[in-house]
Amino acid sequence: MAKSDRSEGFRSRLLGGDRLIGAFIKTPTSHATEILGLVGFDFVVIDAEHAPFDRLTTDQVLLACRAFDIAGVVRVSEATPAQILSALDCGAEAVLVPHVDSAAKAAAVVSAGRYRQGARGFSNSPRAGAYGGRTMADHIQRSDADVALIPMIEDMAAIDVLDEIMAVDGIDGIFIGRGDLAVAMCAASPNTDEVSAAVEKITAAARRAGKPIMVMVGAAADATRFAAQGATAFIVSSDQGLMRQAAAKVLKDFAEL
Numbered sequence: 001m002a003k004s005d006r007s008e009g010f011r012s013r014l015l016g017g018d019r020l021i022g023a024f025i026k027t028p029t030s031h032a033t034e035i036l037g038l039v040g041f042d043f044v045v046i047d048a049e050h051a052p053f054d055r056l057t058t059d060q061v062l063l064a065c066r067a068f069d070i071a072g073v074v075r076v077s078e079a080t081p082a083q084i085l086s087a088l089d090c091g092a093e094a095v096l097v098p099h100v101d102s103a104a105k106a107a108a109v110v111s112a113g114r115y116r117q118g119a120r121g122f123s124n125s126p127r128a129g130a131y132g133g134r135t136m137a138d139h140i141q142r143s144d145a146d147v148a149l150i151p152m153i154e155d156m157a158a159i160d161v162l163d164e165i166m167a168v169d170g171i172d173g174i175f176i177g178r179g180d181l182a183v184a185m186c187a188a189s190p191n192t193d194e195v196s197a198a199v200e201k202i203t204a205a206a207r208r209a210g211k212p213i214m215v216m217v218g219a220a221a222d223a224t225r226f227a228a229q230g231a232t233a234f235i236v237s238s239d240q241g242l243m244r245q246a247a248a249k250v251l252k253d254f255a256e257l
Helices: 010-015 032-040 054-069 080-090 103-113 126-133 135-148 163-164 178-184 195-210 220-227 239-255
Strands: 020-025 043-048 073-074 094-097 146-152 175-176 215-216 233-236
Touching: 010 020, 010 094, 010 135, 020 032, 020 073, 020 146, 020 239, 032 043, 032 054, 032 126, 032 239, 043 233, 054 073, 054 080, 054 126, 073 146, 080 103, 080 126, 094 103, 094 220, 103 146, 103 163, 126 135, 146 163, 163 195, 175 195, 178 195, 178 215, 195 215, 215 220, 220 233, 233 239
Parallel strands: 020 043, 020 233, 043 073, 073 094, 094 146, 146 175, 175 215, 215 233
Antiparallel strands: none
16 A cells, blocks of 8 residues: 555544554564555554563654554553553554453543543653644644544453443444454364354444454455454554564475475
8 A cells, every 4th residue: 555545544544444454563673664664554563462562662663653654553461541651652543452341441441542531641742742842732632533442352251241342432443352262262263163253243243333343364365254244454464473474485485496
């Protein structure tokens, strides 16, 4: 996708139903993000939950996002106001929040991530506020308009209260965590029938509520299947996964010489 096609903000594109392609970033350097931005990915997800990111490395990768015109999303390690505030102050365009299994937890995400609709701690001095270049009013207005808040549905407890979670005002979409769902269901993989049935319940609830759906996929065929259920944002592997795939292919190609 050309740079001009990505100029509109991530939240606006997500809510507008644009087809978005991204990847997890597992390595705490800027280089993979720069490459993915250059080739035309729409977004990256900095994985502060399962990879060795702290505030400094998160900040550095978000700088690369700005430099290479690719949306920066942060998967925070836990659903605390401090974690969400840190990601947003560094300039994240969206946060993925793990293990949101109730309407109360979804409401807490909104409270931590919004100013007027919540209780986000104010500062316009970090990157998000143009290092003091935005007035208080401008920073509040832009942040509330531009930041996407996306809970991760990945627990069995969430399946029973999907409509309540989706109904929380201020939630911009949902991410389906098939891996954690599979573990919680003692399933052999995320592709088993029981996990697929749970995913269908989640996507049906999201469609009823008009919420965008984000999901991780292994290939384009997976994306086609989930697109039929309403998904529009797809995380395709990770920087490490893509490198592993490419390296394995090279090794296989040379083994045939």
